Amino acid sequence: MAATPGGVTTSRDDLRHRALPVDxxxxxxxxxxxxxxxxxxxxxxxxxxxxxxxxxxxxxxxxxxxxxxxxxxxxxxxxxxxxxxxxxxxxxxxxxxxxxxxxxxxxxxxxxxxxxxxxxxxxxxxxxxxxxxxxxxxxxxxxxxxxxxxxxxxxxxxxxxxxxxxxxxxxxxxxxxxxxxxxxxxxxxxxxxxxxxxxxxxxxxxxxxxxxxxxxxxxxxxxxxxxxxxxxxxxxxxxxxxxxxxxxxxxxxxxxxxxPLLARSEAVLSGLLVVGLVSIAVGGMLALRQDRLKQLLAYSTISQYGYVVTLYGIGGATGNGAAAFYVLAHGVAKSALFMTAGAVVMATGQDRLSQLGGLRRRMPVLAVAAGVAAATLAALPFTVGFFKDELFFTAALDAGLLVAGLAVAAAALTFAYIGRFWMLLFLGPARGEPGPAPRLLVAPVVVLAVVAVTGGIVVQPFERLAEDAGSISNASPVSLSLAYHLDARPENLMALAAWGLGGLLLAVPRVADRVSRGLAVAGERLGPERAYTASLRALSRVSAALHDREVRDLRNSVAAVLVPAGGLVGLAFATSPTIGAYTVGRVSGSDWLILPLLGLVAIAALTITRAGARVALVLALSVVGFALAAVYALTSAPDVALVAVLVETMLTLVFLAALARLPRDGPGRGRDSRTVAAAAVTGRPTHRWRDPLAGGIAGLAAFAAVWGFLSQPAQVPGVAAEHIRLTPAAHGGDVVTVIVADFRGLDTLGEITVLIVAVIGVAILLHRGRLW
Structure with a gap:
């Protein structure tokens, strides 16, 4: 039963038969x-x-x-x-x-x-x-x-x-x-x-x-x-x-x-073989004890893709061809089984095997179709799955008797857990009164069952597709000869042994259940999920601590970006060879004028960090811009220099106009004295070393990166020549204007939009007196 928002109680049958809108x-x-x-x-x-x-x-x-x-x-x-x-x-x-x-x-x-x-x-x-x-x-x-x-x-x-x-x-x-x-x-x-x-x-x-x-x-x-x-x-x-x-x-x-790259390392192939076999065993054993439908199928997927990884570990034409065919057969069967689980849950409202059973009477079509899908996964004859295990056994025999024996045990596990899934769902006494499942929840399962049976009788299309796929993985042609052989060849004997062992696991489940339970307990105590959870919690604590420090003020937020970036550059500098990476050129010509200007920029930048008066702050900031404009002019970029002068002049006037509207006692007034006084009351340090340290780390990192790039610029063709060539086609007189207005016109429009929005926001705050 389910309660609607209006308080009317409805059953699952009511919901199933209600006319739902077309999706x-x-x-x-x-x-x-x-x-x-x-x-x-x-x-x-x-x-x-x-x-x-x-x-x-x-x-x-x-x-x-x-x-x-x-x-x-x-x-x-x-x-x-x-x-x-x-x-x-x-x-x-x-x-x-x-x-x-x-x-x-x-x-x-x-x-x-x-x-x-x-x-x-x-x-x-x-x-x-x-x-x-x-x-x-x-x-x-x-x-x-x-x-x-x-x-x-x-x-x-x-x-x-x-x-x-x-x-x-x-x-x-x-x-x-x-x-x-x-x-x-x-x-x-x-x-x-x-x-x-x-x-x-x-x-x-x-x-x-x-x-x-x-x-x-x-x-x-x-x-x-x-x-x-x-x-x-x-x-x-x-x-x-x-x-x-x-x-x-x-x-x-x-x-x-x-x-083909993996196959060039025997160590990698051996690793794939081991991981695949372990995954088959772990997934299969855990699937044997699962009660919830989808959980059982999930562990089955871990086990089934372990087959594919094992085959890629074996490699060669046999292993690669078998892996491709296995993926195809598994995809058909597993999608049908998951949709079966969904249809059963919708019809019964239950998702546990212990609460289900006898559904073959009320859902006969689904029972037959799901039986075919289960038979496909268990590799029974007259399904396409029979050939996936035949190929698996052939590849395992090529890898040696030990792998062949493990292959039989793996197939027995698959037979046991998928047989348990189908039998507990559809056989035995009926439990409850399930409603009819909607046709669209059953029809796709039926279609996939038909595909599985068709592939078990007419296997050539599946065989050809697997051959083509395996040839790519093998980097050479792969040939598969799939057919039923009524003889005593090893693959047939291995299949019979797997079905017999699987049936024994179904008939005497206690031993397997104990092993499965022990494996589950060990996984909960020592498994990777526990390590994942512990790591996530530790990272969360570290993140919370860093966030608490970062959001205290704007300077901490800026330092949280600059200091890690500088640290990464320093790490790269320390771990990379730097001999010959940094060169010192000769000072000549206009360099004698550029160096004093750059020194002036450095002095102005330091003045900005220590300025207490607002006007001094704005003037020092403008000195940086005007000095860099002079550098542009001396490096044969007069158009860029003119733009820089205009921008700096406008920004200086805007800053002065804005400061004239601000209260005289803003947050910047008396900051140092108040910080010291607050530190005396609370006992906390003023952290006067923080800003110089963060700035020094970021500055040194930027200096090292720029110097290294200028010492050895990348030897790849740039876009400058192409921009110069295309400038006449854009009807522009100089390259910079064309880049700003044409080649990067959308970027310029976006930047202008951002500036306009920021100006409007500041103007509104000033008008309403809410800036502080």
Missing amino acids: WQGWTACAAAAAGFCLCLVGWLMGGGAVSLPWAPTLGLHLSFSLDGLGALYALLATGVGVLVFAYGTSYLSLHLEHGHRRAAERWRFWPWMALFAVAMVGLATAQDLVLLFVFFDVTAICSYYLIGFDRAEREARAAALMALLVTVVSAVALLVAAALLYAAYGTFSIPQLVARAPAGTTTTVAAALLAVAALAKSAQVPLHFWLPRAMAAPTPVSAYLHSAAMVAAGVLVLGRVH
Whole structure:
């Protein structure tokens, strides 16, 4: 039962059968995803294509996209699953908002992010540049933040959204650092060029390890897996999309894209193999004891993407081809299972296996479709999932008997936890009287079940797509020969052993339950989530302490910016080689006039810091401007000097006019004496050393940076020559005027607007006597 704002009590059945408004935003997103799927499918069938546009040519950055095999697989997965999840979401979101008594207008906080999520995944799938890859990588994290936190009134949702954002975005910095390392060593951000140029070595190994860290965090692999179960606070369409075709898939997509670089380091591949196997075990064991539907499926996702990471760790044609096929089969099954969980919750109002059962009688269609999805994940025959485990077993055999034995245990875990999920939902005695689920919550599951069975009978389209994708990851052609073989080959025997062990775990759950419970307790006490929480609290305390000091007065606020910046410059200076980086030129010609003027600027700047009278303060400030104008004139820039003189004259007059309107006893009068008196009363120090120290640090940092730049200016072509060439076309007499009024006209307009708004604000405050 639910109470409406007017006090009328309504049941879930009432809400389900109420005529809900059509979700036009959702259907628009669904239509766009369908159009994207058709375009990607046609493009792949026609052999793909590529486009490259200049982005930042001086840095070698290009907007490079290619619909190759790997890009086609993930783009088709993101748009194809997107069509079904978005259609599902049009019904689910309406019910979700109705149950929470929220306005339908909140759809605008949902569908734009879902659509951007799909676009970002397609962009990530087809990106051929590391910086471009990083941009789309982070866009998916931003989208997930707003979608996981959609129910912003709930503290759990807000905390889960922040956790997902911090873990995935902070780890993504490793991707950017790797891109910088590779660019410094090989002069390009282009992934195909890096694959051709980068040899095996220390630089490539370090960069590959950093790329792997970013990808593994995004795919929720141990030990950075803890954010994913918490992300189940999101609405079910988000979970279905995030786990099967978007956020979590982005991590293994990056592994597949840069795998030729990873393969040049045996240490990195071994690390992937270990992390993958550990993630399979941890995710699978924790899934065995979960009671909440989405939590079980979340731990299942950790385990299932562990399979893919393991396959990339094995590498070679077999491992890369199997990884691509596994992602495809898992995406079909997992999205269907999440939508099943959402439909059950909407129909029953319960989200725990212990409170559900016997739903096959009231929801037979959903039971059959969910059974096919579960069979796909468990790799049973006549589903596309059967071939994913066959390929997994083949790759494991190539890696050795130990890995092959662990592969059988992994498949048994999958069989056990997904069998438990389906059996406790749909078998056994009925509990409660569930209402009928809306058709749009069942139809997408049925469509995905049909796809899974079709792939289990006619596997060639899936096989070809996986071959094309695996060829990109392997940097050489991959061939898969998928078919049913009724013989005693090792893969078949391994499958039978996995089903037998999985059935035994279902029949005798006590041993597995004890191990799972112990693992959960150890994770709560010593796991990474505890470290994350402790780190976040420590950072919060440090931030609060710094904020308390920063907001005491304006000078503290300025120092909070200048001092850390100066410290970073000093750190760079101390840790970088500086021999020959700083040169001292000869003083000649007009330099003898410029140096005294710069000295006058320094003296005037020091006078400003100590000036007590307002007029002296304004005059000292004007001396700085006029002296710099003279420097411009001596360096052959008379037009700039004239502009500077006019601006300084105007500002000086404005300051004098404003000061004439201010009260005689403003905050600046007698500041030092009052500060000393207050310090004598309160016992606090005056901190007279603070301002010179902050100014000295910032000044030295700026001096070191400017001197270093002028000593060794960047040897790259600038835009000055192009500006000079284009000046006649802009009908201007000098370059500066054309830059200000034409080339950077919008910037100038924005600056003028800001100044006008500031002047109007100050005038209003002066007029109303509220300046102090």
